[in-house]
Amino acid sequence: MIGAAIVKDTRLLLRDRGALISLFALPIVFMLAFGSIFQFGPERGEPRAVAVWAADGDPRGAAIRSVLDDTPGFVAQARPDADAVRHAVAREEVAAGLVIPPDAAAPVELVIDLAAPEQVRGPIQGALAGVVQRALAPPPPTQGPLVVATSPPGLARPLEQTSSLQIAVPGNAVLFGFFIALTVAMAFVGERKTGTWRRLLAAPVPRWKALLATLVPYYLVGALQLAFLFGVGALGFGMQVAGSTLALIVLSLAVVYCAVALGFLFAALGGSEKQLGGVASVVLLVMGLLGGCMVPRMVMPELMQALGLAVPHGWALEGYYDLLVRQGTGLGDVALPIGALLGFGTGFAGLGLALFRFEK
């Protein structure tokens, strides 16, 4: 009987263009859009330009330009005078500027938009301060680099070459993967509205089986959706899986379980198609935003980072990030995100069961 329900719901889904677009096509568009937004950033090898001016013949100017050019992510652009540097920053032609005053005792002027968000301005400001310091007070030549970056024990080494799609693909896969919850809730509303739910209750079928017959097809659709999105990510966009593929599959199955359970909870809370379309969509978007689907949690303030783990999306992305970026990540390494997703899912399902009214 559940097999017949799977066949029936697959046929219904194939005839529902709206659902197909929102589950399969829209996420691809978003992946491309998000991928493109980050593609021109520093991590894609497009260095940020920094305008520099120093008086002719001032050796400090040449030293700073030289260190700047050697610093990954930055490139120096000479300007004819100090005002040209300031105008270039004001017109957003460059990320920042450095004005080296003729008076050697005066500090170097770091020109930057102080109204820019701390998360954007801070790293640039810090890096340029370091550049100036290294240029004007260089370490002894035999000492080598002052700082070497390493991963701490317990965190696997990341891939050498990562693209923004390593973040954009899982972010959108999780965001849209959870939208299956809306489809599940709508399915219950539709079955009740047309009376097919009534027919199901009148049939010699246990009620738990009636529930499963409605949920299982969407679990399979959700799993297919994630397989499709990660497949397109890997084959179409060059997304890499640094860790275990098995762990990726298990994590994805846990994500779908959680999403379908959330859909069941939405259905149990009731409401019309209109109400669900409005309220549940907003809830899912907010959850996605908090969880880091649109803006990675790592660039969020501390409080928001913590809040992100209050929604399953945050846990899902924790797991995906490790699996896609950190080499050698196995099932055991993502056991915590998987456990959290299963916990969320079971909580949603339990609450849904407590609230669901078969005879509404």
Place this chain on the structure above:
Amino acid sequence: MTAAPALILRGLGKDYGERTAVGAIDLEVARGECLGLLGPNGAGKTTTISMACGVVTPSRGAVEICGASLAEAPFRAKALLGVVPQQLAIYEELTATQNLRYFGALYGLAGARLAAQIAWALDVVGLRDRADELVGRYSGGMQRRLNLAAGLLHRPELLVLDEPTVGVDPQSRNHIFATVRALRDEGMAIVYTSHYMEEVEALCDRIAIIDRGAIVATGTVAELVAQHAGRGLELELAGEPGVLEAAIARASEHAELRRDGARLHVSPHRDLAPVIAALEEAGATIARIESREATLETAFLALTGHALRDAS
């Protein structure tokens, strides 16, 4: 040994919080019998049917379908029952065959047996030649017929039809009538609810009238009319609309009246004299008085105080 009745309802009732939707209904439907269930909206018809079908859990009482207790052996009881809900409980995005494949699977039908039952059901409702067409492209009447086919697909012993002809064209209505008659003639027990009194009158062997959550009368049409309806009287009034309104309001204090424009139907078993006096005192002119034959409708009116269609 005689076969158990197709349906037995014993003290069946349902409360929603403080409100009692159905008190305690006792009803029996014999094998091969077609029982019409009549009642105004809110009378408890749908709740009663829903409890009988296992869709709603009763607050009290018991249901037996062909000897199987719905509480103790729900799957055996439900397997003997076919349901045709008032809503079009079918998927418009699927073909008739695809719909019936799914509904057949709910009753454990599969393979060649399912295919044979689908062919039979589509034949019965006259949709075999449209079997592979999307249901969304069907007319309303054809969708109603498919709704019926989904209910009888597993050849139940008891078929419950809830308003099966709502919103259908005359051709499909006649087809549904003919199908119900044929099924009854084959020995299928049927419970039929409708807002169309003439449908129930034409199709059903026996009628149960339900009002305010209780069965107020059961019997054949002849029995109900003989017991509960006398010859009715119809008064045709003349006068200004305002005067008529006031006159009818005043006359209503003396008898239950049903108004149809300027015509007034007086319930049977009522003394007409005070009604006429009240109308004339209020300034209305009685243009004509006509005696009407007692019908199921007059019986229904006498029992419930509502005209069936006015209530719907």
